[in-house]
Amino acid sequence: MSNSKPLSPPDIIKLFDFFDSDTPKALGWSHRYLAGKGIQLSNPAISSQQVKIELATYLSARTVQPGEIKQLARAMGDAWRVRKHRQSKGISTVSLSLAKATADKLTSMSKGTTKSETISMLIEGGYSDFLRHQAALQKHKEEQKQIAKIKRQRDNIDKLRLMTASKSEDRSDEISQLIALNEELKIQMAELYDLIFNSNEQDRAIDEKTLLRATKLYFACFNK
Structure with missing residues (x-):
């Protein structure tokens, strides 16, 4: 074990400023970075200062050597600065897992440049085609929706026609009866009118026979 003087928590915190x-x-x-180094902080942090305090407590409790702590601080600091640089330049980090054959092809394509630049060129070069393909797919989906909608409307119209035709057939007898009844009613009303009109024209009292006939016609008309 090294005889180096252990770093105090404030000294450790300063290294991670x-x-x-x-x-x-x-x-x-x-x-995530510290977890990748095997350091699990106990609680989700609410501030950078809390992260540094918990990290200092963790390293002190395990009597990690000063040299190891400084190496961790340098590595984390470098990673942090790279992250900030990428963010300032609008650069994102993407982790990809590729089949070996695909990775070999990417390596071959990246001679004279970096893999990141090669992937960027491939994406930028194919993005317009990708957008056109997506637009064509969306148009096809909309067309299929419209076709399906028209088909549903036609099916509904056909069902309505069948129902209307069926109801018409079922009521044909009823309609015929109503027509016949209406004709009979017309005849009876005409006869009743004739009895009343003739009696009035002849200026004579309606005899019992005529009155009885008129009464029967009246009730026959209004009871239908």
Whole structure:
């Protein structure tokens, strides 16, 4: 074991002063980075200062050697600065897992440049085609929706026609009966009118026979 003087928690915190962001993304990054180094902080941090305090407590409790602590601080500081640089340049980090054959092809294509630049060229070069393909797919989907909608409307119209035809057939007898009844009613009403009109024209009292006939016609008309 080294005889180097252990670093105090304030000294450890000072080594990590580069970590100065309290955004949720930055705090999440710090937890993931330290977890990748085998350091699990106990609680989700709410500030960068809390991360540094918990980290100092963790390293002190395990009597990690000063040289190892400084190496961790340098490595984390470098990673943090790279992250900030990428963010300032609008650069994102993407982790990809490729089949070996595909990775070999990417390596071959990247001679004289970096893999990141090669992938960027491939994406930028094919993005317009991708957008056209997506637009064509969307148009096809909309056309299929419209075709399906028209088909549903036609099916509904056909069903309505069948129902109307069926109801018409079922009521044909009823309609015939109503027509016959209406004709009979017309005849009886005409006869009743004739009895009343003739009696009035002849200026004579309606005899019992005529009155009885008129009464029967009246009730026959209004009871139908």
